[in-house]
Every structure is written in structure tokens, then in C-alpha cells.
Amino acid sequence: MDIRRRKPSTRPPPAAAPPLASRIQASDALPLPIRHTNLLFSALFAASLVFLMRRWREKVRVSAPLHVIGLADMAAMICLVASLIYLISFFGIAYVQSVVSSHEDDDDFLLPSPAQPAPPAAPTLCPLLRSDKESISVPAVDASDEDIIASVVSGKTPSYILESKLGDCRRAVAIRREALRRMTGRPIEGLPIEGFDYASILGQCCELPIGYVQLPVGIAGPLALDGREFYVPMATTEGCLVASTNRGCKAILESGGAMSVVLKDGMTRAPAVRFSTAMRAAELKFFLEEPDNFDTLAVVFNRSSRFARLQGIQCSLAGRNLYMRFCCSTGDAMGMNMVSKGVQNVLDYLQNDFPDMDVVSISGNFCSDKKPAAVNWIEGRGKSVVCEAVIREDVVKKVLKTTVPALVELNMIKNLAGSAVAGALGGFNAHASNIVSAVFIATGQDPAQNVESSHCITMMEAVNGGKDLHVSVTMPSIEVGTIGGGTQLASQAACLDLLGVKGSSMESPGANARLLATIIAGAVLAGELSLMSALAAGQLVKSHMKYNRSSKDMSKAAS
Numbered sequence: 241m242d243i244r245r246r247k248p249s250t251r252p253p254p255a256a257a258p259p260l261a262s263r264i265q266a267s268d269a270l271p272l273p274i275r276h277t278n279l280l281f282s283a284l285f286a287a288s289l290v291f292l293m294r295r296w297r298e299k300v301r302v303s304a305p306l307h308v309i310g311l312a313d314m315a316a317m318i319c320l321v322a323s324l325i326y327l328i329s330f331f332g333i334a335y336v337q338s339v340v341s342s343h344e345d346d347d348d349f350l351l352p353s354p355a356q357p358a359p360p361a362a363p364t365l366c367p368l369l370r371s372d373k374e375s376i377s378v379p380a381v382d383a384s385d386e387d388i389i390a391s392v393v394s395g396k397t398p399s400y401i402l403e404s405k406l407g408d409c410r411r412a413v414a415i416r417r418e419a420l421r422r423m424t425g426r427p428i429e430g431l432p433i434e435g436f437d438y439a440s441i442l443g444q445c446c447e448l449p450i451g452y453v454q455l456p457v458g459i460a461g462p463l464a465l466d467g468r469e470f471y472v473p474m475a476t477t478e479g480c481l482v483a484s485t486n487r488g489c490k491a492i493l494e495s496g497g498a499m500s501v502v503l504k505d506g507m508t509r510a511p512a513v514r515f516s517t518a519m520r521a522a523e524l525k526f527f528l529e530e531p532d533n534f535d536t537l538a539v540v541f542n543r544s545s546r547f548a549r550l551q552g553i554q555c556s557l558a559g560r561n562l563y564m565r566f567c568c569s570t571g572d573a574m575g576m577n578m579v580s581k582g583v584q585n586v587l588d589y590l591q592n593d594f595p596d597m598d599v600v601s602i603s604g605n606f607c608s609d610k611k612p613a614a615v616n617w618i619e620g621r622g623k624s625v626v627c628e629a630v631i632r633e634d635v636v637k638k639v640l641k642t643t644v645p646a647l648v649e650l651n652m653i654k655n656l657a658g659s660a661v662a663g664a665l666g667g668f669n670a671h672a673s674n675i676v677s678a679v680f681i682a683t684g685q686d687p688a689q690n691v692e693s694s695h696c697i698t699m700m701e702a703v704n705g706g707k708d709l710h711v712s713v714t715m716p717s718i719e720v721g722t723i724g725g726g727t728q729l730a731s732q733a734a735c736l737d738l739l740g741v742k743g744s745s746m747e748s749p750g751a752n753a754r755l756l757a758t759i760i761a762g763a764v765l766a767g768e769l770s771l772m773s774a775l776a777a778g779q780l781v782k783s784h785m786k787y788n789r790s791s792k793d794m795s796k797a798a799s
């Protein structure tokens with residue numbers, strides 16, 4: 241096949257081309273919504289065709305001349321022709337418009353060179369029915385929705401019941417959004433509404449939806465970890481981050497890969513209970529610490545789920561208040577729901593032996609969820625992971641553009657001493673939270689748990705006679721799951737699938753979530769290596785100015 245490669249166009253960029261939504265479409269001329277006119281003309285076409293066929297068959301049967309036509313025949317023929325013209329112009333013009341617009345785009349399309357494979361074609365939407373721009377700026381609400389919009393605006397209908405009242409999530413979103421537009425006078429044009437399955441978040445991920453936020457997902461890798469290779473999806477708007485992590489992955493790969501181990505795996509929940517005296521609170525503490533009592537309570541706790549297995553209860557007193565930190569394995573789920581159910585079972589059971597126990601809250605903050613806390617840093621929460629690699633001297637020079645002594649010294653002064661000066665809590669690293677947040681968002685984790693999941697101490701030491709670099713990250717509380725929460729949404733599930741950790745592990749419950757935690761630690765290792773190297777080489781500001789402030793090709797960032 242003859243493939244022409246077009247020269248770069250010297251024409252100015254197509255800035256003057258009208259946006260897709262403002263292009264004139266055939267449907268613009270229609271007085272009714274397209275759905276209705278389509279239905280009307282299709283029905284007309286079918287009815288007149290059936291009528292004429294029957295008449296024709298009748299004439300053949302009675303041997304009447306075919307060319308003699310009555311008034312009814314004439315009307316049916318006119319209807320047939322009119323509906324045919326409509327349908328042809330509808331679908332035909334849609335087709336022509338799509339061809340024309342794709343040709344317009346073609347003008348600026350350059351055949352990629354072999355070194356730059358063409359990106360896969362994006363799925364196209366029928367331009368007559370909807371375009372991305374159109375869906376952003378004009379929420380598709382029917383005229384029949386006017387009453388309910390007015391009712392929401394006036395406050396008669398609470399916005400939160402729209403889904404259950406209408407039984408149509410997409411329509412509920414459009415109505416809520418239109419009501420909001422009228423109430424605020426703000427068109428929220430940039431927030432898309434189309435292209436999202438609102439039923440998938442109902443009662444699970446987000447209430448009162450009006451659209452969704454778009455985030456780019458970049459890919460860093462291959463990350464060579466424990467003898468396997470992973471391409472790590474990162475959702476971020478921070479320029480340089482993916483490129484930098486990618487560079488770290490390259491250094492790890494060229495040095496033979498990283499190794500990781502999960503030291504501990506247990507989610508925690510700590511209810512707060514109160515007694516009339518500190519003596520009584522201490523009595524419960526001692527009761528819980530009796531091995532026989534623990535065994536009984538574990539049976540009660542584990543009834544919450546076939547995946548929940550109670551590992552321990554750590555108690556702490558503040559006067560007459562007792563905090564019981566329950567820790568349990570949760571399979572492939574992040575586990576907050578699971579552990580909370582188990583804790584509730586135990587509290588109900590304990591009430592028999594300790595009827596004077598006043599349950600203040602199922603969560604008493606000794607857990608500790610989504611807040612910086614020493615207990616997570618010291619005891620761990622979720623998955624406690626350590627990941628290490630030895631980066632060869634030549635790779636440090638060639639890929640990271642620095643030296644082993646410079647990195648070791650910088651790590652000591654910045655990540656260890658500097659963080660000590662700052663009174664850091666789990667923050668003995670350069671930017672673990674950057675990588676953790678980006679992977680969390682891409683894979684449907686709870687982004688608020690980035691707080692403790694980013695606890696990390698980065699160590700760098702010279703090994704092999706001072707030639708090579710031993711680097712490690714120790715992260716005691718990576719809270720992740722591959723089932724439940726946001727992990728089942730289409731895009732997040734696709735990112736989990738890319739890593740081979742989607743859903744429940746078939747081999748051993750919890751293996752997918754543990755693997756995800758080690759991949760995150762591996763990506764953090766890569767991110768630490770790259771940023772520390774940029775700092776050691778004094779490149780940070782330079783590269784940020786280059787990649788955050790310009791639209792230039794990013795391909796060199798990873799090199």
C-alpha cells in the first residue's frame with residue numbers, strides 16, 4: 241500500500257476554526273428535539289410503505305391497473321417520499337458532516353514517522369446526536385423536564401431525591417445541573433456531563449452528581465519489581481511528575497530491578513468508649529488483653545465478612561475513656577467498611593459483660609484514618625512495605641546525571657536531618673505523596689488516605705566499596721484495595737487491570753491489594769531517586785520551568 245507522508249503544513253494553526261459545538265448541524269433546523277422528529281418520520285415512513293404495499297398487492301390480486309391511483313395512494317406516496325427525504329438528509333448529512341469534519345482535521349494531520357506510532361483513534365460520537373463540546377455547554381434536558389427543574393430551583397423538590405424519583409441517573413444529573421445553572425447564573429461549561437456512567441456511582445461513590453472532572457493519566461515504566469515489569473498509571477496535573485518517575489523506573493530497570501516485601505497487612509478501626517471511672521476502663525483493657533477473651537472476640541469480629549480476620553486489639557486510656565485499636569486483615573478490600581462492621585459486632589457483644597460501657601463513637605481517632613498520626617507511622621496501617629534497589633554507579637551518572645556521594649549526602653541532609661528539623665511525622669522523604677496520590681487517583685483508591693499512605697522514610701547509602709547506591713523506601717501505612725469503593729468504576733478498574741490487580745485475587749484473598757501496595761512503593765522508590773537526583777544536580781527549577789511552563793515535546797524528560 242502506498243503511504244504518502246505529508247510535509248508539515250506551513251499554514252497557520254487552525255485557531256480560527258469554529259469549535260465543534262458552534263458548527264452548523266442539520267439538526268439545528270429542526271423545531272422539535274431530534275429524538276421526536278426521528279421517531280415521527282420513521283413511523284410515517286413505515287406506515288406509508290406498509291399502506292402502499294398492501295394497496296399494490298390488492299391491485300395485483302384483483303388485476304386492477306397499477307398506474308391508476310386514488311387520493312389515499314397519492315397521500316401515502318407523498319408521505320413516503322417526504323419521510324424518505326428527511327431520513328436520507330438526516331443520516332446522509334450526518335455522514336457527510338462527519339466526513340467533512342474529519343477531512344478538516346486531516347489538513348493538520350501528519351502521518352507519523354515510524355519512530356512516532358500514531359495514537360489509537362479516539363471513539364467518535366455521532367456529530368448530529370452529540371458532540372463533546374455540545375454536551376459540555378448544553379446539558380440535554382427535555383422540555384418535559386421544565387416542571388421538575390423549576391421545582392428543584394424553588395426548593396420544593398430536594399435535589400438529592402432526583403435519582404430515586406426519576407429512576408434515571410443521567411437525567412437526574414442533567415436536571416440538577418440545569419437547576420444549579422439557573423440558581424447560580426454560572427454555566428459550568430467546562431464540567432462535562434456526557435461519557436460517564438452515573439448509575440455506577442449511585443449509593444457508592446458520590447452523591448448529588450452534576451458531572452465529572454477530567455484528569456490526565458500518564459504512564460511510568462516499566463517498573464522492574466520482584467522479577468516482573470509494571471506500567472504504572474498516574475493521574476496528575478503536575479508537570480514533570482510522570483516524566484520524573486519514568487526516569488527513576490529507567491534507572492531501576494537498568495540496575496537489575498527493585499525488590500519489595502510486605503511486612504504487615506492489617507486495617508484498623510478504634511472505637512472510643514467511656515466508663516464512669518478510669519478503673520472500669522482499665523478493667524476492660526485487661527479483659528481484652530486476656531488471650532482466651534481475644535479468641536472469643538475474634539470469632540465474633542470475623543462474622544462481619546469471610547475476609548475479615550482479627551489480628552489484635554491495642555488499647556490506650558485517656559482517663560476514663562478507653563480507645564481500642566482493632567486490627568484485621570481484609571482480603572483485597574481496603575477494609576474500612578469491613579473492619580467497622582467487625583468492631584460493631586464486638587461492641588454489641590461486650591455490652592453483655594460491660595453494660596456500663598458507653599460507646600462514644602465507633603471511631604475515636606486512635607485508628608487513625610486520614611490524619612497524620614504517630615500510631616500509623618509506628619504501628620502501621622493497611623500494608624507496611626519496604627522496597628529497595630541497588631543502583632549502579634554508571635546508571636547514577638548516565639540516567640540520573642549525578643553521583644552516588646552527592647545523593648547519599650543530600651538524602652542525609654534533606655530527608656533525614658531536614659525532616660527532623662521540621663518535626664516531620666512520617667515525612668522523611670522527598671515527595672512520596674506525589675506518587676502515592678497520582679496512583680491512588682488513577683486506581684480508585686480513597687485520595688484522602690494519601691495522608692498516612694505517604695508516610696515514608698527514604699534511605700540512601702553507598703555500597704559495593706562506595707561505588708553503587710543502595711536506596712530504599714519504607715512505607716508503614718499504604719491503604720489500598722482492589723475491590724470496593726472507587727475501584728469498580730470503569731476508568732479506575734482499567735488502570736487496576738493494566739497492573740494485573742483488578743478485583744479479588746483468585747489465588748489468595750488479599751494478594752492483589754498487597755501487590756498494588758508494593759507497586760506503589762516501587763513507584764515511590766523511582767520518584768525519590770529521580771527527584772533527589774534532580775536536586776543533587778541542581779536541575780529541579782530548570783526542568784520545572786521547561787516542562788511545566790512550555791508546550792514542548794516531553795519525550796526527552798524520561799531520557
Ligand code: ADP
Nearest residue numbers: 547571572573574575576577578724725744749
Ligand atoms: P471496604 O471494606 O474497603 O470499604 P467494601 O465493603 O466496599 O470495602 O467491599 C468489600 C466487599 O467486597 C465485601 O462485601 C467483601 O465481602 C467483598 N469481597 C469480595 N472479594 C473480596 C476479596 N478478595 N477481598 C475482600 N473483600 C472481597
